[in-house]
Amino acid sequence: MAPARVPLPIRLYSAAANLIAPLAYRRVSAKLKAQGTSPSRLPERMGHASANRPDGTLLWFHAASVGESLSILRLIAHMGAVHPDWSFLITSGTATSAQVVAKRLPPRCQHQFAPLDTSSAMRRFLTHWHPDAAIFVESELWPLMLSQTHAAGIPLALLNARISDRSARNWKRAPKTAAHLMGVFRLIHTQDTRTTLHLHDLGLTHAQTGQNLKSVSGPVPYDxxxxxxxxxxxxxxxxxxxxxxxxxxxxxxxxxxxxxxxxxxxxxxxxxxxxxxxxxxxxxxxxxxxxxxxxxxxxxxxxxxxxxxxxxxxxxxxxxxxxxxxxxxxxxxxxxxxxxxxxxxxxxxxxxxxxxxxxxxxxxxxxxxxxxxxxxxxxxxxxxxxxxxxxxxxxxxxxxxxxxxxxxAQEDMLDHITHDLCLALDLAKTE
CATH class of the missing domain: 3.40.50.2000 (Glycogen Phosphorylase B;)
Incomplete structure (x- = not known):
């Protein structure tokens, strides 16, 4: 079967993203540097890794910023305890998220800044890390990041998905584009039934209401x-x-x-x-x-x-x-x-x-x-x-x-989420 034709809006977006990549990198790197990020880590935004890929199974989690990044730490710790031979990579885009997450990284877990959504940055990132599975959190969905990860044969899941009524109306104006982007996910867990219904309206009937990851994130640490x-x-x-x-x-x-x-x-x-x-x-x-x-x-x-x-x-x-x-x-x-x-x-x-x-x-x-x-x-x-x-x-x-x-009362959901991810992402054989 021939691959589905990429919708025109995504093709236009891809061309524009690749064209403005140098300008985008200058802007985001200047912002990160101003917020105290080490210059040695700035090239991560162009897909240049600043750490080695660990041996064995590697799960990549991508989150937008602080709240989303923190929400997955307890899940990663739980998965790591169940599977002591697995390693984990977290990517996010902000300096604050990097600083906060660095203080709370679970065992065998490291952080990198997310690559910009360009073909070259994503190619470098995936070539170096080549994760066994990719788990995206909430609504940080970049077209090239999704499509190139999917094209590399890496199974994807979306956790804590949340779509506002306004965003849903926008998605429904371009249903083919929405289905193309969201269709790469083997598993979609939403935060609420409203989001689930919005995704079902787009034809993504495998989306199901799941547990809000923030409910199992555990107490906020303090001195x-x-x-x-x-x-x-x-x-x-x-x-x-x-x-x-x-x-x-x-x-x-x-x-x-x-x-x-x-x-x-x-x-x-x-x-x-x-x-x-x-x-x-x-x-x-x-x-x-x-x-x-x-x-x-x-x-x-x-x-x-x-x-x-x-x-x-x-x-x-x-x-x-x-x-x-x-x-x-x-x-x-x-x-x-x-x-x-x-x-x-x-x-x-x-x-x-x-x-x-x-x-x-x-x-x-x-x-x-x-x-x-x-x-x-x-x-x-x-x-x-x-x-x-x-x-x-x-x-x-x-x-x-x-x-x-x-x-x-939410604590036992960590086992359920782990089990669902393992089944959907072809990781069940290692359970």
Whole structure:
């Protein structure tokens, strides 16, 4: 049978991608270098490996950025424990993802920057690494990366697939292109039934709703010495956490905290902006609200007078989840689509969130139904929910236990995901 004709949009894309490759490389390498990436690693973006391929079976995982990269580490660790003769390669495109993943790499696993989506970069990458299977995560789907990997005879799978309604409408305008790209995957696990239905509409009937990898990613690590120091400073002082705030949400958090201080004058708010570079603006906002602030990045101590602790550092999210009994998870009061609710749940923190959580459209309602999380609409509702939990320690304890139970119930899914991948990717013979 003759191979299926490549759709015109993909042929045009391929020609354009190869033509602008030198300019694209200059731009991405300059950005990586500015973010502290070693110059020796920049050529990885053109497919030049900076490490040797290990002997034996090699599984390649490709993820877009930090969240997606971290979501697969526990799966890789599990697969590595089951198959001690396997090795693993993670690729991603951002400097932050490389820095964060480097601190948490499982045994026999290494990171490389993903090659640019050009014929030459992909050819060099695949010639050097030639993985036995490729697993893509979420929605980081590059046409040449997919087509050349498939053409090399490497079986592919897609995990944690998520397609918004808007993206689905765009895909349906070019169904042949969508089917050509997505048809290379032997296995497609989606995050939610909405994505599954969208893919079925495109003719990809083998797509099935799977487990969200973020549900089995495990607790976010933290420095225990820092946790004990903070607990010693705070003693029995009540606190709550506003995690991953975006513009427009800091005002909501501060309004809720101001209301809470009337009944709980010693209450501390730990405010963690999603992007620490916004800290000066937020600090001014806190001062304008008439609240006293200490800022972590500048080494300010928390005193009895501190009402807001601005935690504007990277890599300490796990510390704040472990410290706080109550977490308001932001990105859900603005059109961001919500952030990963499994992280505070693993720490046993009761979770409050806003009504905008399209990124976790199935997860948040399930979490709410367990009693470990509660949706609140605005600042008054948020203040009322926190006030209730502070005044009723037994209710708070129960909510925290339900939060932790929500994620521990997901643990056995690692075995199921591993089994499905092995079968679909012709790896079953090594189980």
């Amino acid at each position: 225990n010495a820092s946790l004990q120091k903070l607990r010693g400073t705070l003693k029995a002082r009540p606190l709550w956490l506003a995690s991953s705030t975006h513009p427009g949400e800091d005002e909501i958090m501060l309004a809720a905290h101001t209301a809470l201080l009337r009944d709980h004058p010693d209450l501390l708010l730990v405010l963690v902006p999603r992007h620490p570079e916004r800290a000066p603006t937020i600090q001014s906002m806190i001062a304008s609200a008439g609240l006293s602030v200490a800022r972590r990045s500048t080494g300010d101590d928390i005193t009895d007078e501190t009402q807001v602790y601005l935690a504007d550092t990277l890599g300490e999210t796990g510390l704040w989840y472990a410290l706080s009994p109550i977490t308001c998870l932001c990105g859900s009061f603005s059109p961001v689509g919500g952030h990963n609710p499994y992280e505070p749940a693993y720490a046993g923190s009761a979770v409050l969130h806003g009504p905008l959580y399209a990124n976790f459209a199935q997860t948040y309602p399930e979490f709410d139904a367990t009693g470990g999380a509660v949706e609140v609409a605005d600042a008054p509702a948020l203040a009322a929910a926190i006030n209730t939990l502070i005044k009723d320690p037994a209710a708070l304890t129960a909510m925290r236990e339900k939060s932790r139970s929500f994620v521990t």
